[in-house]
Amino acid sequence: MAQDKLEHRLKAKAAELGFVACGIAHAGAAPRAGERLRQWLADGRHGDMIWMEERKHHRESPAGLWPEVRSVIALGMSYAPKDDPLRLADEGGVGRISVYAQGPDYHDVVKRQLKALGRWLAAEAGRDLPPFDLKVFVDTAPVMEKPLAEAAGLGWQGKHTNLVSREHGSWLFLGAIYTTLDLEPDEGGINTCGSCDACQTACPTDAFPRPYQLDARRCISYLTIEHAGPIPHEFRAVIGNRIYGCDDCLAVCPWNKFAAAANANLAFHPRAELVAPELADILALDDASFRQVFAGSPIKRIGRDRMIRNTLIAAGNSGDRALVTSVAVLLDDPAPVVRDAAIWALAQLDPARFREEQIRRAAGEIDPAIIAAWRQADTMVA
Known part of the structure; x- marks a missing residue:
């Protein structure tokens, strides 16, 4: 199989596994992410999240976590709600739970499908390419998944700092696969927040x-x-x-x-x-x-x-x-x-x-x- 076809087959398999968004970026495609992270930490805006500071050297760039990484496959699963999440604002006797937490733990669901996609990639590409390695991450790992998703073309980081997608709004769970493969990158996302606040x-x-x-x-x-x-x-x-x-x-x-x-x-x-x-x-x-x-x-x-x-x-x-x-x-x-x-x-x-x-x-x-x-x-x- 020619490698230039692998990216298309990868995205098709990702869709089959439930990912509504899939894009590829070079491992160094979000160079300013580390700078912004360091400033955020210096300003103390992370509060009690001490682990953000303790592992900042891993989080600053994909290579900081895994020096051998060459490409990042960014993936998104939609959790768009059926009902308006704000509809219970005046219902004093009930509690409001964020949409993402009303179902099963997304870490488990996303990671399971990331592993399945990783196994597919290892088998599919392994027949025609030299040996390579890969690692899968959800947001419990020190990974800057939002800047990387933007670099891979899944959307852009909106003014609320979360990823925004033209097709899926602000309702995407993100995951990433790091690999030593040199994959063809996608064009990065373009910010279209405009004057909206x-x-x-x-x-x-x-x-x-x-x-x-x-x-x-x-x-x-x-x-x-x-x-x-x-x-x-x-x-x-x-x-x-x-x-x-x-x-x-x-x-x-x-x-x-x-x-x-x-x-x-x-x-x-x-x-x-x-x-x-x-x-x-x-x-x-x-x-x-x-x-x-x-x-x-x-x-x-x-x-x-x-x-x-x-x-x-x-x-x-x-x-x-x-x-x-x-x-x-x-x-x-x-x-x-x-x-x-x-x-x-x-x-x-x-x-x-x-x-x-x-x-x-x-x-x-x-x-x-x-x-x-x-x-x-x-x-x-x-």
Whole structure:
């Protein structure tokens, strides 16, 4: 088989495996990505994501992770939602889970198909080409998948810093195959955001200091997923009923009008119980039941305590006094981050009950952080 035909056959096989986008870039095709990463880290905008800094030398370029790499095959799977992700914004009694996390863990689905494509490539090209090697990556590895996807022509990094595709909007899961093969590269993506600032103005926490830059420390996805401690008070009210992630900047992208949900991978169809879960049901979960409910979901990785913290913030914003009992029970939770959120939520929902609990517990509390949480919440109900 002639090598100049391999790229076409590769893309056909990728489509067969469920990838709606496939492109090729030279390993060095995104030279500015490392520079932008270093500046982002220097500005501290990665927050608690210490691993970003610890492995920046691997992430700066494909060769930093694997010196032998010659080509990068960038791939995308669509998870375009059937329904408007913002439709539950005013439904205080339910939690909003980011579209990507309502189904099975995309890391597992994408990586499985990347491996299948890698096996095909090894067998297909191995008959006619000298020995070569390849490695597959999803976003758990130190790979700059978005700049590489742009370099490979899958789309462009929009002003919200995520990849935007003309055909699939902002709804693509990305993966990459690094290989020592010299493959013919595709033309890079062309930015067509123009003067549109929909994603910027949609952000509830002003997480974009300027277009194409994200301050993760202000991002609701970061705060509800990556951040381990108490959520800063300045963001609690605007989080609303988002209990895992945030779709706002993605959902308002005008290019989504071309992203047909019918083309989304069937493997990512949402689980009914994760589309609009009742806050009371989530608040009742202990560690064992949390693991059971979120088995096979990316949500499982954040652990029960963060999820309860997030749900308590949503409860405090709900105005639903029927949640007071569920919130008050969590004042005795073993996890300080849960107790902190429960104090705040109770102060929002029932100031009188808050005062009762504050007086009753004042003498027995020894954790300085929780004592401070009571005092800070007290200022809200004075």
